[in-house]
Amino acid sequence: xxxxKDKAWYALFTVPLLFVFTTVVIIPFVIGIGYxxxxxxxxxxxxxxxxxxxxxxxxxxDDRFIASSWNTVxxxxxxxxxxxxxxxxxxxxxxxxxxxxxxARTLFFMPNLIGGLILGYIWQFIFTDAFKLIGQKTxxxxxxxxxxxxxQFALYAMVIVFTWQMAGYTMIIYIAGIQGIPDDMIExxxxxxxxxxxxxTRIIFPLLMPSFTICFFLTLSGAFKMFDVNxxxxxxxxxxxxxxxxxxxxxxxxxxxxxxxxxxxxxxxFLVVAILTLxxxxxxxxxxxxx
Amino acid sequence: MKKTKKVFGLLTxxxxxxxxxxxxxxxxxxSSTGSNSPSPSSSPTAPASSPxxxxxxxxxxxxxxxxxEIAESLEALTKKYTEETGNEVEVWGSAGDxxxxxxxxxxxxxxxxxxxxxxxxxxxxKFKSYFYDLSNEPYASNIAPNIALKLDGKVVGxxxxxxxxxxxxxxxxxxxxxxxxxxxxxxxxxxLKADGKNGLSLSQEAYFLIGHIINYPFALQPxxxxxxxxxxxxxxxxxxTKEFQEFAKFMDAIKANTGNPMEVKYDxxxxxxxxxxxxxxxxxxxxxxxxxxxxDLGFEIGMMPFxxxxxxxxxxxxxxxxxxxxxxxxxxxxxASAFLNWLLTSETGKNAIVNxxxxxxxxxxxxxxxxxxxxxxxxxxTKSGQTxxxxxxxxxQGIIVNDLAPATQEFFLSKDMTGEQLLQKLDALWAxxxx
Numbered sequence: 001x002x003x004x005k006d007k008a009w010y011a012l013f014t015v016p017l018l019f020v021f022t023t024v025v026i027i028p029f030v031i032g033i034g035y036x037x038x039x040x041x042x043x044x045x046x047x048x049x050x051x052x053x054x055x056x057x058x059x060x061x062d063d064r065f066i067a068s069s070w071n072t073v074x075x076x077x078x079x080x081x082x083x084x085x086x087x088x089x090x091x092x093x094x095x096x097x098x099x100x101x102x103x104a105r106t107l108f109f110m111p112n113l114i115g116g117l118i119l120g121y122i123w124q125f126i127f128t129d130a131f132k133l134i135g136q137k138t139x140x141x142x143x144x145x146x147x148x149x150x151x152q153f154a155l156y157a158m159v160i161v162f163t164w165q166m167a168g169y170t171m172i173i174y175i176a177g178i179q180g181i182p183d184d185m186i187e188x189x190x191x192x193x194x195x196x197x198x199x200x201t202r203i204i205f206p207l208l209m210p211s212f213t214i215c216f217f218l219t220l221s222g223a224f225k226m227f228d229v230n231x232x233x234x235x236x237x238x239x240x241x242x243x244x245x246x247x248x249x250x251x252x253x254x255x256x257x258x259x260x261x262x263x264x265x266x267x268x269x270f271l272v273v274a275i276l277t278l279x280x281x282x283x284x285x286x287x288x289x290x291x
Numbered sequence: 292m293k294k295t296k297k298v299f300g301l302l303t304x305x306x307x308x309x310x311x312x313x314x315x316x317x318x319x320x321x322s323s324t325g326s327n328s329p330s331p332s333s334s335p336t337a338p339a340s341s342p343x344x345x346x347x348x349x350x351x352x353x354x355x356x357x358x359x360e361i362a363e364s365l366e367a368l369t370k371k372y373t374e375e376t377g378n379e380v381e382v383w384g385s386a387g388d389x390x391x392x393x394x395x396x397x398x399x400x401x402x403x404x405x406x407x408x409x410x411x412x413x414x415x416x417k418f419k420s421y422f423y424d425l426s427n428e429p430y431a432s433n434i435a436p437n438i439a440l441k442l443d444g445k446v447v448g449x450x451x452x453x454x455x456x457x458x459x460x461x462x463x464x465x466x467x468x469x470x471x472x473x474x475x476x477x478x479x480x481x482x483l484k485a486d487g488k489n490g491l492s493l494s495q496e497a498y499f500l501i502g503h504i505i506n507y508p509f510a511l512q513p514x515x516x517x518x519x520x521x522x523x524x525x526x527x528x529x530x531x532t533k534e535f536q537e538f539a540k541f542m543d544a545i546k547a548n549t550g551n552p553m554e555v556k557y558d559x560x561x562x563x564x565x566x567x568x569x570x571x572x573x574x575x576x577x578x579x580x581x582x583x584x585x586x587d588l589g590f591e592i593g594m595m596p597f598x599x600x601x602x603x604x605x606x607x608x609x610x611x612x613x614x615x616x617x618x619x620x621x622x623x624x625x626x627a628s629a630f631l632n633w634l635l636t637s638e639t640g641k642n643a644i645v646n647x648x649x650x651x652x653x654x655x656x657x658x659x660x661x662x663x664x665x666x667x668x669x670x671x672x673t674k675s676g677q678t679x680x681x682x683x684x685x686x687x688q689g690i691i692v693n694d695l696a697p698a699t700q701e702f703f704l705s706k707d708m709t710g711e712q713l714l715q716k717l718d719a720l721w722a723x724x725x726x
Contacts, residue, residue: 041688044399045420045618128554149553149704238553239701254392255689256724257417 029270036264041257048260055264064240065265068248072224075155075162075244079223082163084215087170094171095178105175109168116165120232123161124148127233151241154234158242161229166222170215177211178204209288216284221277225269245269349626351379355397355404357390357611358451360580364647371639372630380630394418405619405627408451408611412684415440415448415612422447423617428628430635433656435673440612448612449631452650455594455607455669455678456503456575462591464488464570471598473540480548489569491545493552494560497696500552500703502683504573505695506606507599508534509682519685523725530714534600539710541599546703546710553703557581573597576651576665583663594668605672608681609653687725694720 036055040048059065090108094101111119127147135144147153181204189199227246230236236243236251243251249269253262356365362385369380383404391414397403398421409415415422419442425431426446431439440448460467464483470476480490493500511534512518521527529535555563561578563569565585572578582588596603615627634640641657644650651666651673652659662670672678683691698720702713 041417042395043417043420044395046417146554237697237700238704239697251689251693255693257688 032263033267035260036267038260040259042253042259051260055261056268058261059265059268064243065248065252067240068243068245071155071242072245075158075226076220076223078156078159079162079166080216080219082159083166083170083219083223084212086163086167087215088174090167090171091174091178095175105171108171111165111167112169114165116226116228117232119161119165120229123157123164124233127157148234149238151238154238154242158226158229158233161233162223162226165229166219170219173211173215173218174208177208181207206287206289209284213281213284213288216280217277220280221273224273224276245272349376349378349629350620350622351381352405352623352626352630353381353383354406354630355383355390355394356385356406356408356613357410358408358648359385361648364643368634368640368643368647372633375637375639376629376633378626378629403616403618405616405623406630407614407616409440409448409614410611410684411440411450411609411681413686413688414684415442415614417688418614419447421614421616421618423615423624423628425449425615425628428632430632430654433635433654435653435655438609438653440609440614448614449635450609450653451611451613452609452644452648453607453653453669453673454575454577454610454651455605455672456573457594457596457605457668458491458571459564459574459578459592459594459665460571461564461567461569462593464567464590467593467595470595472601473537473544473598476541476598477544477548480544483570484548488567489550489563491549491571491573492555492560492563492569493545493573494555494557495553495700496557497692499557499560499573501695501699502691503575503606504597505538506681506683507597507602507679508532508538510606510679511600511602512682515680515682516685519682522721523687525722525725529718529721530711535714536711537600539714542702542710542713551703553700576663576669579663579665580649592664594665602679604677604679605669606681607669607673607678608684687721690721690724694724 035048037050037052038048039051039055040046090104094104094108098104114122131144132146135141138144147157185203185207186199189203194202225246226244227250230242230244230247234242236247246269249262249265252258252265256262354365354369356362362382366382369382373379390408394403394407398418403421409418422442424445424447430449431446434446434449435453438450438453439446440450458470460470465479470479483490493504508529509515509518512532518527522529558581560569560572561574561581562585564572565582565588567588567590576594582592594605596605613631615624615631617624619627634644635654636656641652644654644657645652645659646661649663649666651662651670659666659670695717698713698716701716702708702710
């Protein structure tokens with residue numbers, strides 16, 4: 001009786017979600033696979049011409065697509081490092097017996113509550129106006145200039161904004177991980193004479209592996225498919241130098257009206273993200289240790 | 292404890308279901324064009340069967356259009372239409388930049404609007420399977436010569452109004468007689484620079500950076516449409532065409548003597564112009580709306596032609612056209628045409644076009660008396676035929692934003708890129724985009 005009831009409750013909460021997930025993710029995805037084999041300009045009344053794998057061949061000859069993948073790789077690697085280093089540092093900071101640690105947690109987490117679009121627009125102002133002003137006032141013109149007008153620095157600017165947004169989130173996960181480590185274990189290590197560095201590398205990091213798995217996954221997939229900051233901060237400019245995967249697909253579809261080709265890119269994009277994240281999870285999972 | 296959990300669960304479930312039902316409902320109402328469910332507020336307006344109905348009751352129609360600027364006035368106008376005629380019109384929210392995407396989505400879902408707007412040229416070409424033939428409608432004969440939206444010899448669209456762009460200049464700083472060709476243009480910029488003024492300002496938005504200004508070498512070709520087709524096929528090159536070569540020199544002069552447009556946005560561009568820091572901006576009559584917010588400028592403004600290859604005409608064209616969705620039902624087409632007729636011929640409608648929408652009329656039956664200075668220059672040029680077309684309407688889709696603008700960004704950002712190199716780059720990009 002009660003088991004049946006459990007199932008009913010289970011269904012009550014799962015079925016709507018399953019329904020939504022199927023209608024807005026699964027079904028469009030399957031339809032999308034179909035579109036990737038046609039040439040179509042997106043006007044419903046205009047013909048969809050079946051071209052087989054032409055779109056997939058064509059996308060590898062698209063210099064701009066290749067360039068955007070390179071941008072994405074650069075961005076992802078830099079973000080992966082920056083987000084996790086800062087997230088970890090912040091979590092270590094706020095788990096010490098600091099008096100302001102609670103306030104600090106809130107503050108560090110806060111950027112994550114602001115949408116990426118808004119963050120992008122705010123930082124656009126900082127990079128264009130504030131940076132320029134600082135550069136003029138302090139004479140450090142070689143560091144403080146409008147980063148968004150320099151191809152390489154515009155990419156760094158995106159990394160900064162993304163880190164700003166994500167570090168607080170990963171911090172929360174690391175905090176949970178750190179708090180899951182029994183105090184007596186650390187105590188024991190202290191008694192055995194392990195210094196801070198040894199405690200970190202020999203005890204805390206290995207026991208934090210589950211948190212690393214989650215955080216790496218989140219930052220890796222998040223950075224790879226990032227669109228909002230890209231759009232609001234640089235719009236892919238200057239001269240397409242910060243155009244990332246997602247934005248390239250968006251431009252292909254809605255800019256040029258190449259629905260088929262864009263869809264083919266999106267499928268490739270999906271595969272790449274899936275392979276990358278699965279590999280990463282598999283690798284980091286293996287490193288997890290049982291307490 | 293257990294009880295509270297249960298109650299909470301039930302509540303959540305109800306809320307969820309309510310939300311789903313709610314969504315379904317509002318969706319149905321918002322998008323279904325055919326359903327004529329009378330809402331309580333609309334029931335007093337005489338139903339079709341009522342003997343008191345003054346005229347034939349037409350079916351309710353929907354309008355979807357791209358200009359956010361007129362969204363509110365249009366909605367107010369449709370209320371007046373309902374008051375005057377008893378027919379109902381529903382205006383869907385304008386989406387601005389995402390308009391085309393949303394229009395496609397709605398058409399794809401067979402929930403397309405009855406009356407909508409399209410651009411001119413390649414934009415209209417895309418949607419042509421939807422257009423209803425307006426050639427025989429009474430208002431079509433009032434469209435000013437040569438600017439009706441025509442496809443295959445049929446009138447399919449009525450222009451919103453004409454718009455024009457050129458060099459908007461500060462009359463106290465610039466004398467148009469001194470800006471007649473490349474040499475005098477450059478000299479004017481140099482002189483202004485020496486006086487501590489910015490001679491000319493473009494701004495970083497794709498159309499204001501390159502889209503509009505590159506129109507000149509195209510529009511000055513004997514047949515711009517044929518030229519673009521040849522360019523698409525790779526039979527001609529910009530770098531080998533005289534007008535473009537001069538265009539490159541103009542770009543060099545702009546780069547050398549004015550501020551970097553990549554650091555300028557539309558609003559700062561107009562702000563600097565309004566405060567007298569910039570002497571000329573490359574803008575259209577639409578920019579007056581922004582200038583007006585500054586109040587009394589303290590100087591007079593006007594619009595003059597961009598003097599490329601001795602050009603003495605303003606670039607004038609039609610950005611948006613009204614079209615009727617030919618795939619909607621016959622009675623809806625009839626109702627849509629009736630609304631268009633009312634908009635273009637009734638006093639209320641004509642007044643709204645000029646005074647509420649602030650359009651420069653593209654109809655011979657609409658007078659425009661109180662135009663702002665920039666619109667006046669455009670209107671004068673239109674009437675006297677001193678115009679060159681908007682050739683960029685025939686460019687391949689998306690090329691300005693996706694290809695021309697990034698290349699121009701590079702031109703303005705890199706120190707040693709010349710106008711000639713810009714042209715070569717544009718040629719290469721064009722060859723790829725036109726495929």
